[in-house]
Amino acid sequence: MLETGGQLWSIGELAALCGVTVRTLHHYDRIGLFRATGRTGSGHRRYSEDDVRHLYRIRALRALGLSLEQVREVLASSPDDAGAVRQLLSAQLSALRNQAEQARRLQHQIQALLDNTGSTMPGVDHFISILEGMTMYEKYFTEEQRTELAQRRAELGPAAVDDAKATFARLVEEGLGYVSANTPVDDPAVLDFARRWDGLGSRFHSNDATKSAARSMWQDNSPELSARLPWPPDRLQELVTYLQRVRDAG
Template sequence: MLETGGQLWSIGELATLCGATVRTLRYYDQIGLFPATGRTDSGHRRYSEEDVRRLYRIRALRALGLSLEQVREVLAASPDDAGAVRRLLASQLSALRDQAEQALRLQRQIQTLLDNMGDAMPGVDQFISILEGMTMYEKYFTEEQRAELAQRRDELGPAAVEDARTTLASLVEEGLSHLSAKTPVDDPAVRDFARRWDELGSQFHSNDETKAVARNMWQENSPELSAALPWPADRLQELVTYLQRVRDAG
């Protein structure tokens, strides 16, 4: 019997409205998941506002990865009230946020590739090196820590990041000269060098936890990480050890 109160939609109108196909809606009807509220005298399906809300729930649950049978079970166990819809909306919002975070991670990865290209097309070995570096980065830093580091870089801006790279290169040369001269770790000049090194690192790390993770990543992967740097990996490792001795000395 055809419902007369409220707005009604034909199957074609509802398919256009929600972006589904008529074939899909007919199939949902055939399996009893989404029957039409009523039919015209000539047998054409007509859908009500309540049907529209049910269809939204079906499509939202499908978007969350549930099978049709699982959707049926959820709808049977959870009445179509405000609380049930609120929980569904919260779940869908959480899933969308996860997808957005994945998109941001992909964006950062692509930006890393672009940043390492320069003006010339890198060779396959360079692409492999970059990809290995990204894998290593994700292995050591949590998702939250990676987001924090990316935010710090964005806040500093490209000019400040480039200045930091120049300063770091100068500090490395200064530290290696102290190593070669075997300057005592309690020497005031060395302490000043270590202070400036740590201050530079603090621009990119807001807490000691990410600093410790970065040091651990370097210690365990210094040959790979230093492959593209102009200093020998063993000397850089000696410098990192030397810096820690200076910190321990007070």
């Protein structure tokens, strides 16, 4: 039966209003997820204000990553009242804030690329390197860990970061010397070296979970990461393996 009170929308009007296709609304209707409150005498769908709110809930839940079946379960188990809508709005706002933070980081990465781009076009390998780094970084570190790493770098400041890079270079050279000499992993000098190596990482990684993520990223992707450093990738991989043996021995 067609409602007579309140504003009503046709399926085309509702699709345009809410940013979906008519085909999507037809699909939702077929699976029983979202149906029009009423119809005209000739059988055309008409949607009410309550239908608009219901469609919002469906789209918001989908935006949060839920499947259509999961959306159906949520809608069936939660009341369609102000409290439930408020909870959903809060969840969607949190998701949007996370997306905004990701966009902010991407903005900084693009700005850094732009700052390093002169009158000539950067090589495609430069762009691929950045894209691979972004994907790798997000794969191994959680959102909280990425935020922590960024905060630690900001707290340390550029001078301390540059000092850490120089210290890292010296440690690599020292470690490669131990590898070349096949120095026993329980040698006191080697154990001290490993402590200094891990201590350098602790400047940036404040907890074991973040340290573990950093080690996993390096171990799984050492050829790609090593290619950006001035030492042969196979030698760096030997050093990583040697360090793990030292940790196990120490």
